[in-house]
Amino acid sequence: xxxxxxxxxxxxxxxxxxxxxxxxxxxxxxxxxxxxxxxxxxxxxxxxxxxxxxxxxxxxxxxxxxxxxxxxxxxxxxxxxxxxxxxxxxxxxxxxxxxxxxxxxxxxxxxxxxxxxxxxxxxxxxxxxxxxxxxxxxxxxxxxxxxxxxx
Numbered sequence: 700x701x702x703x704x705x706x707x708x709x710x711x712x713x714x715x716x717x718x719x720x721x722x723x724x725x726x727x728x729x730x731x732x733x734x735x736x737x738x739x740x741x742x743x744x745x746x747x748x749x750x751x752x753x754x755x756x757x758x759x760x761x762x763x764x765x766x767x768x769x770x771x772x773x774x775x776x777x778x779x780x781x782x783x784x785x786x787x788x789x790x791x792x793x794x795x796x797x798x799x800x801x802x803x804x805x806x807x808x809x810x811x812x813x814x815x816x817x818x819x820x821x822x823x824x825x826x827x828x829x830x831x832x833x834x835x836x837x838x839x840x841x842x843x844x845x846x847x848x849x850x
Contacts, residue, residue, distance in 0.1 A: 772811075792804050796840050807826070
């Protein structure tokens with residue numbers, strides 16, 4: 700096929716240039732491989748951070764809505780800040796959860812507001828039972844183990 704290469708025509712300078720070029724290419728390939736590995740690690744970290752940030756937002760809605768239900772069931776005073784925060788959380792739920800969570804939170808928010816306007820023992824009991832069931836409603840969305848294991 701190809702005639703064998705005769706190294707006796709190659710000067711030391713040419714051989715040094717060839718070896719230096721091969722070492723430079725090998726070094727560049729090694730650096731590129733390491734950078735790719737670092738970039739993949741950074742991508743995994745960023746993805747995990749996004750998931751934990753979403754978890755934090757969802758968990759905040761869960762906790763604050765629970766406070767609202769407790770407050771509405773008890774008929775506590777100083778409600779305006781809690782009502783406003785809960786209204787914002789219900790609006791956030793459109794984007795953070797599935798439609799079943801948003802619909803249920805909207806329904807419970809309306810029920811809670813009605814309870815705050817006029818006290819009704821039956822409504823209070825419904826709010827308290829909804830508070831207990833709130834964990835089941837949010838469970839698929841606020842499980843930190845699932846967030847960390849799915850990364």
